[in-house]
Amino acid sequence: MNRSKERHTFQAENYIERCEKDGEEPNEDYLNIYENAKANDLAKEANEEWKENNLEYDLRSTQWICNKAKASDAYAQNIYAALCNQDWQKNEVWPLLKGEHWGCSWRYAGGIVADMREQGDYIDWYCSGIRGEQGIDYEPPLTFVSEGTVTEEIREDFFKLGWIPVDDATGE
Secondary structure, eight states, X not given: OOOOTTTTOHHHHHHHHHHHHHTOOOOHHHHXXXXXXXXXXXXXXHOHHHHTTOHHHHHHTOHHHHHHHHHOHHHHHHHHHHHTTOOEEESSHHHHHHXXXXXXXXXXXXXXXXXXXXXXXXXXXXXXXXXXXXXXXXXXXXXXXXXTOOOHHHHHHHHHTTEEEHHHHHOO
């Protein structure tokens, strides 16, 4: 499963920089929060139950989709956008009947994309859809989309993984 070595580093690194700037010694207890977060992630990911009906697991453990995310900033950003403000549902009988959904926060979505690309932290993708809204986009053919937008390519690729947006499943 793909994982970024830089996950859980952004806030700790900025904290250390602030301490250095202020001439203070960093609080080790505070820094341990991020080390514990890494350890908790590894323990969670080792649990077989975590892998069931989990879009994060399916994304990070499917090589072809990780390769697409690595090859294109726009595609990676479109994955991030599709995970924000959008619940997903496994396109299988029991999850559909039970109404089981999968969703995550914007920050968590950014972390998933960083893990898929095996580089960076959540902040590299967090709020990246704002660029598209303000017209501040990279040169074409790259297209960043707003959070909550599910492009046709992402919809098709997630469908191949067995996932559909909840609005497709419920009609809401």
